[in-house]
Amino acid sequence: MIMGFGSVLKNGFTRRRFMKGALLGAGAVATGSAWEIAQAMATGKKAGDVRGYGVEPGRVNIGSNENPLGASPRAVAAIAENLHKINRYDFGVDLPVRLNKQHNVPGVEGFELSFEDMRSFMRFRELNRVMVTPGSGPILQALAVIAAGNGGECIEAVPGYGSVARGFQSFQMMGKDVSVVRVPTTGDFVHDLGAMKAAITPTTSLIVVTNPNNPTGTIVPYDELVSLVDAAPEQAIVLIDEAYIHFVRDPNYQDAVKLALERDNVVVARTFSKIYGLAGMRIGYAVGGQRMMNMLMAHMGFFGGGLSTLGMHAALAALDDDEFVDRTLTVVNDGKEYLSAEFDRLGLAYTPSHGNYMIVDVGRDSRRMSGALFRRGVMVRSGSGYRTREVDLLGNHLRVTIGKPDELEVFVNELENILGGSSQG
Template identity: 35%
Template sequence: MIDESTVRQEILKIEPYVPGKPIEDVKRELGLEKVIKLASNENPLGPAPQAIEKMKETVEQVNIYPDGNVHYLRQKLATKLGVREDELIFGNGSDELLALLGQTFITDEAEVIIAGTTFSEYRFATNIMGGKIVSVSLKDYAHDLEAMAAAITPNTKLIFICNPNNPTGTIVTEEEVKDFLTQVPDDVLVIFDEAYYEYVDHSAYPETIDYLADYENVIILRTFSKAYALAGLRIGYGIANQKLIDYIDRVRQPFNVNLMAQKAAIASLGAEDHLAKAVELNQAGKEYLYQEFDKLELDYVPTSSNFILVDLAQDSTQVFQELMKRGIIIRNMESFGYQTKIRVTVGLPEENQAFIKQLKAVLND
């Protein structure tokens, strides 16, 4: 008989990831012709024209396996970041890199420190390997690095710091990080997940690459999914000292980064004007949404990313469902423990305006 005893017991601790509702599902289920998705922190501007053109050129080559070493992207990114080529590792999105970190470093005796409200994949990477989650509550919606340092024990193996944090959009500052790192033993790995790095405009945001020279236990994760608008291609990368990269690379599957993703990422790195446009669009969108939330007297968390956490002061699930009926998909925060909050991605101007219009209608019903 197949039952829970059939599977590894670690699997039973895992809660499946719940992504933002897909547009096509909402259209089909609700019979809608037009749907706006502001749920998954995607870049509404889309990929750079150069990346689109490179993808078109690459279509006829997909019968060939991709470069398993990601040579040309590795070369270009190393130059851009000012790191060595052997200090980079690439993955099928940052999600794969998180899984690789778990497979490389987490055992059933390991403790992994994370923020109480943060990206759920840290729990997945830990639980699937049988590690123990040590959750530290946020302080003013941001990581409490002082409390996280105090939570370190001889069994601590990894510490995940999502900066900016998802779903709150807050950051930890350079001063806080520098003080924190002095308190972390050098055999405890500190992973800075900087998926929204390109959107940050806060002057106190740390440039973590500078820490690599002094801290062998620092790993940085970034992605092409967000500001570079390549979420559908799944490509992320990690930065760390060569020794750590070599360990992680041993559990990486061959050909894990597809050909289209490699070509598009290379082209995207050369499209600085498009990236700047995306960042500028996001900043303008944030300011508009802030103003509208203020008018509606809704509390929100000022963000350093491309999404905003908003407190509706009422059941967020009901508002989420009503907005979906009106063709607007946002993210309900109930699964994060926020019963009255939603997370909304900053969209194009017309998308932001449509969201506010429908939000007003729902709140006034």
């Protein structure tokens, strides 16, 4: 269940406690005591004082939902150990085998692939229910092409990720007989699955659910997903994008992989970019039944467009890096509680999130606000552009990635300075 964010201050979750606890948990203190550093950080840092992972000094980049702790150390080590192999092609079968086992695909438990025995390779092709790709983006693009190929209709929530809907729109511009139906979320920014079901027609060819939703961070219960799949016409593909599934805070929550393996029209998309910190490596994958795998292979080939040698080794190593995953979750969860407390203090409405980000209503044009923050060295994402025909649904919202404690401290300081000033610059 979601923690009661409004009570965090009552529970003693202060700014200084956040800074101290996160520093200790992440092992980020190099010199001096953690408490001294936490106290220094809590006095109004500017962006110029911050040194984030993978970003130039003096910039606070909390706009792209990246991992604030860098990449999985095991993945980094695996990349270094396999640099000498990059002159060779690697068909990357080890990772699909591992992911099939991890997701309990029937028939793969105890399976061992041997290139000395081609029968084992052919057997794996029959059993395989995972398509590994260079990022999850190619999966979304491929499904848009497949679903729009003979005309059809895409149903997607707004606000939502929107990548597949944009793919359909590109077919519209080429004269294809396709359409996009954007169904507004509820007042709490949750997918309105009842309205999405009501929008289904005989020409619906693709239904998209991003779960947790990006940019709102809300989730859809498993039984409601099943109900949506049951309502979909036979020819329609149901795509469930689980890029942020690792950050869900409800311990009883069930992901959709089992549903994808049981139904012949469901695909789950996942990525190594977020929880494992491998955004720059571009590693993603799809899980689905035999029909969906055949469709994707017909479009992308058995190897899904070709993951690099280093990407495969990085992903395999990251899957075993439980310590890094735990540290990431600690920093993200503590960061969400800290921001919730600060937004409460500032009187700003926000949406409790199951992602590594939050949206907050700043009460004014978010494009101008994000621009003002950018000029102060802080990069966040404006919510403007998630529209129905009448309303810009997040026009006053910012999406804030959960960064390191000092990054969030700078963001809050600068946000408060702008809100308290006479201008937004």
